[in-house]
Amino acid sequence: MTAAVELAGVTKRFKLRGRKDPLTVLDDISLTVPGGGSIAIVGLSGAGKSTLLNALGLLERPDEGTISLFGRETTTLPERERAWLRGKTIGFVFQQLNLLSGRSARQQVAVPLLYEGGRSLRRRYRLADEALRRVGLGERLHSKVSELSGGEQQRVAIARALIRDPRLILADEPTGALDPVTAAQVMDLLFATAREDGRALILVTHDHHLARRADRLYTLDAGRLYADQVRTEQEIIPLDQRLYTGTLRELGPRAGVDRDFRHGGGR
Numbered sequence: 001m002t003a004a005v006e007l008a009g010v011t012k013r014f015k016l017r018g019r020k021d022p023l024t025v026l027d028d029i030s031l032t033v034p035g036g037g038s039i040a041i042v043g044l045s046g047a048g049k050s051t052l053l054n055a056l057g058l059l060e061r062p063d064e065g066t067i068s069l070f071g072r073e074t075t076t077l078p079e080r081e082r083a084w085l086r087g088k089t090i091g092f093v094f095q096q097l098n099l100l101s102g103r104s105a106r107q108q109v110a111v112p113l114l115y116e117g118g119r120s121l122r123r124r125y126r127l128a129d130e131a132l133r134r135v136g137l138g139e140r141l142h143s144k145v146s147e148l149s150g151g152e153q154q155r156v157a158i159a160r161a162l163i164r165d166p167r168l169i170l171a172d173e174p175t176g177a178l179d180p181v182t183a184a185q186v187m188d189l190l191f192a193t194a195r196e197d198g199r200a201l202i203l204v205t206h207d208h209h210l211a212r213r214a215d216r217l218y219t220l221d222a223g224r225l226y227a228d229q230v231r232t233e234q235e236i237i238p239l240d241q242r243l244y245t246g247t248l249r250e251l252g253p254r255a256g257v258d259r260d261f262r263h264g265g266g267r
């Protein structure tokens with residue numbers, strides 16, 4: 001079966017002012033996410049998480065390597081085709097919500113449908129209303145963004161990301177502004193959506209409890225992606241003994257990374 005997402009040898013460098021050598025932000029990253037799957041990526045600030053999401057979202061081209069989405073290699077496509085594929089395939093839930101404060105929730109959520117054409121305004125609003133109900137905002141269809149709380153605005157952004165039925169959802173701290181109960185409901189929705197029809201969810205978060213809900217966990221550290229090996233170990237070694245095994249001691253702790261998420265170097 002074709003993978004939803006397949007990265008091979010993805011490398012991204014940035015030129016820094018006043019520095020001769022470029023900074024390697026993504027370093028030879030390979031990754032496969034099967035259809036219906038979800039992965040979470042954790043990592044310290046500056047590890048390259050946003051850069052990786054931007055590459056996956058076809059917002060930036062890598063310097064080396066390939067990125068295939070649902071069997072289609074994207075790095076060599078002309079910009080116009082990348083933009084078309086992005087709009088058709090990817091739903092973004094990013095930290096910056098980019099909502100227009102003068103518009104109502106319904107108008108915001110309907111915006112991505114404008115670029116598709118072919119639907120009447122009534123039908124667009126009907127879909128927007130449905131998406132808003134799914135994130136628990138059925139009572140606030142006509143509220144302006146400026147009248148909504150931070151968490152409600154975040155849910156508007158999620159409804160907008162889902163309205164075109166994206167096959168790939170890229171989420172960066174999607175529940176950062178939500179209380180635990182609403183956060184759990186929103187994540188239920190995102191994970192359930194990912195499981196439908198071979199879609200996929202890639203989640204970047206600092207919240208390790210949330211990260212644990214994904215099928216697989218990766219840590220990005222200085223541009224390199226490490227598969228979570230603790231999970232595999234958990235199956236073999238009881239929790240209370242894990243810290244005493246030679247393998248894990250060899251791996252060593254990583255500053256700032258939750259103990260349960262220590263990982264090995266296998267990529």
Ligand SMILES: Nc1ncnc2c1ncn2[C@@H]1O[C@H](COP(=O)(O)OP(=O)(O)OP(=O)(O)O)[C@@H](O)[C@H]1O
Pocket residue numbers: 014015016023025043044045046047048049050051052
């Ligand atoms: N356009 C750019 N030009 C130069 N350097 C950049 C550029 N974009 C990102 N970087 C650098 O790349 C590194 C990784 O940045 P990135 O935003 O991907 O990290 P991150 O893991 O998302 O961090 P955070 O959790 O703080 O958002 C940082 O050192 C950053 O300064």
